[in-house]
Amino acid sequence: MTSITAMAASRPARRPRRQWRGWLFVAPFMIVFALTFLAPIGYALGLSLFRDQAFFGGTTFVGLDNYAQVLGDAKFWESFLRVLLFLAVQVPVMLLLALVAALAIDSARLHAAGFFRIVVFLPYAVPAVVATLMWGFIYGDRFGLAADLNHLLGRDVVAPLSSGWMLASIGNIVTWEFVGYNMLIFYSALKVIPNELFEAAAIDGAGPLRTIVSIKLPALRGAIVIATIFSIIGSFQLFNEPNILYTLKPNVIGTFYTPNMYAYNLSFGGQQYNYSATVAIVMGAITAVIAYAVQLRGARKGM
Structure with missing residues (x-):
């Protein structure tokens, strides 16, 4: 009996048979992912290695x-620095407004909080093309609100589509569109905070401001990082708003106002598909590096 037990113990354990059934469940996703994500990137990389004769x-x-x-292209770097300035100014303003709106809705002192939440979120439901056209009519110096104000004042004081104010005007449109989206991210994070923390803060005599600083803002750190990453990616992808306003002020915006506009006009206007793909890949790599750096910094602060 002892020898049989020893022989059984000396035998190598059988490896469990590999199951392939799990791959059958993920195969539809992998096929769609390969066709819609990996294949276009591979095709763009292939285009970037060639040049038309x-x-x-x-x-x-x-x-x-x-x-x-591309690295020596002045037009590319001019458009890149423009969206970088746009990001540095517009994103903090937008996230701050979204944070204030989320905190106001989450507080018990705001009347009709549900209605206010819908009103703030509603602009996000408007398509970007429609929103830009609407604001374009407001900004127009020959029609719309800006023209009416100038006519009322008797001089051209309000000029949202001038070269000095164009980037700020686009930032206003983007902020109007996406404050509600980011507000919803922050508000969702606020709703999962345990009520025990608020009860303990009330027992300790913490006021509303102290509760926000010590409980709500630390709980929002992850949501702020996510919203910041999304906003950075969206800023570097800026295209719809300047491309539509280009029809109103082509001498102000130009064909390389943003990197995406530059790549678009190279491809569809200049038939330079290879160079356009290169611009898109370089811009995508820069965006990925910056977004990843923000993610790492946010993760370290959250430890």
């Missing part, structure tokens, strides 16, 4: 020459 026709392999050209 102007005189002989066709394309020729140039390796990383297109990337070197």
